[in-house]
Amino acid sequence: MRVLIALPILIPMTASAITLLTMRTGRLQRAVSIGASAATLAASVALLVRIEAEGVTAVGVGGWAPDVGIALVADLFACLLLVVSHIAIFSVLVYSVGHPRTRDSGTVFHPLYLAMTAGVSLAFLTGDLFNLFVAFEILLTASYALLTLGGRREQIRPAMTYIVISLVASLLFITAIGLIYAATGTVNLAKLAVELEQLPGDVRTALGLLLLVVFGTKAAVFPLFFWLPDSYPTAPSPVSAVFAGLLTKVGVYAIIRSQTLLFPRDEPWWLLSIVAGTTMFIGVLGAVAQQDMKRILSFHIVSQIGYMIMGVALFSVAGVAAAIFYLMHHIPVKTSLFLLEGIVEQTAGSSRLDRVSGIARSRPVVAALFMIVAMSLAGIPPLSGFIGKFALLQASVEDDQWIIVVVALVVSILTLFSMTKIWNAVFWGQPSTGLAPLASNVDSHRSMLAATAGLVMLTLAIAAGAGPLYDLSERAATDLLIRGPYLDAIFSL
Amino acid sequence: MSLILAITIGALYAIGTYALFDRFLSRIIIGLALLGHGSVLMLLFAGGTPNEPPFADSSISPEEFADPLPQALALTAIVITFGVLVFLLAVSYRSWTLTHDDEVEDDLEDARLASDDRVSHSVERELSALDEDLEER
Missing domain, CATH: 1.20.5 (Single alpha-helices involved in coiled-coils or other helix-helix interfaces)
Incomplete structure (x- = not known):
């Protein structure tokens, strides 16, 4: 059990080193990489099953007590996200083997990708604020290198923006940790939860807001999102897919964890509600104005983050449960949308709406898959997005938050509108001629399509198994809000 | 002692933030380096009053130790910000070789x-x- 908690971090970290050593042998490196990713996924599933049965479990790394060493904590919330994330990570890895820009961009892709995977796992499982900073740095540093992979001219400038913004947020994070340590004398999350309650209210509020700004920048909420739609579209499609699906979600995870554990509230927080509403609204307006499939999808990442924050802002079991369910639905949906965009780009040679058309005729399977996930993103029943949004709206109505309900509904319609825009321009009509397809290798298309189809099936499975999954989210949310099980797990070490 | 340190930290944050708003990439990177120094000093400052070196001499009682944890955290933070800054320098050099322009457009x-x-x-x-x-x- 103790080893099991560390495995989702250890496996990809070790494999990252091995793939670095086997750089000269393309086949072996790919095999190690995919094997390690599958093993990580298996370990996360095993961990979820154990935690579901036994409740929150903590481990002191190296046998140290939690006040001197680092604690790893697995609760239902972390494990659910861990499993969904690793499914997305595994699918994108299979896809990237077929994608020319990651297949041919030298052999550094796999070590970087696995290091990022380890960072994501660590961020979910750590029970220590400074270790959370380290986890963010592992995944961010890997993401800087992945984003600049190939070093093309159009990649470098947006990558600079991304690195500078992330670094500023990280430095703010160090500052916040310094201030929190000065005020409480600990960086362990469970001890912080107890110590922060002893502080004067205004100090506590200031620290809470500082952490919110840090994680808000990483999660790309309004008004801290400007870096995202600029930098994500320039990366190779598998890279932007995994960024879109995961990196901002780790920020959302950190917001949920820190706000529920360290700064608990009993009633909805108006500030987070406003942030949620403006994030979804401004994000979707940005998407409507764009003329490129990848850029439209990037603005939708921002918009969708708003829905998750909307659930957290309620600070009720129903709200947080809906946010967790929404996160689980969003990761595969967003990732597969970017993967499909990659296939369109390979088939048609561009992702600009005015240059591509008629994909529905030339690649009907791709069009059908896009239809499913696009409708899910917009929230059309009976797909997973509908269930997530319905749960969010129901939770908001219970707390009489009518304004945010109206905003969420309007944003849904605008989302549907911009998805229809992509559909009309890219998939409908006569197949475009003139632009040459970028990939001629049929085999590579097969692995890309198989990986994408697998993820789309997962979103359908989430919709089909919504009942039990929502029950799990509700249990995870209850654990988060009553805080007792999490604190007990660390203090009983 | 700690007043001087506090003023130094404040100055580093102020100059770093000012340089961050510059239009030249090289100055932005210098600004980030200064901000990094400021935040690492802040982390060190969080450990309270400076005192005897911890664990070095068994004759010193633990009450007279300086708090070792912020020192360990600061060391980690230094390594990380250093690594990222070097990477940022490499990227900005790449940007300069591609465009021969150091200005943020x-x-x-x-x-x-x-x-x-x-x-x-x-x-x-x-x-x-x-x-x-x-x-x-």
């Missing part, structure tokens, strides 16, 4: 959208279609 996509009335857009589309025709021939 205005957001091109933003400028294009702002000036995007339908007439100019359709003209642009016709031009690009013409270009493609020429290339085919």
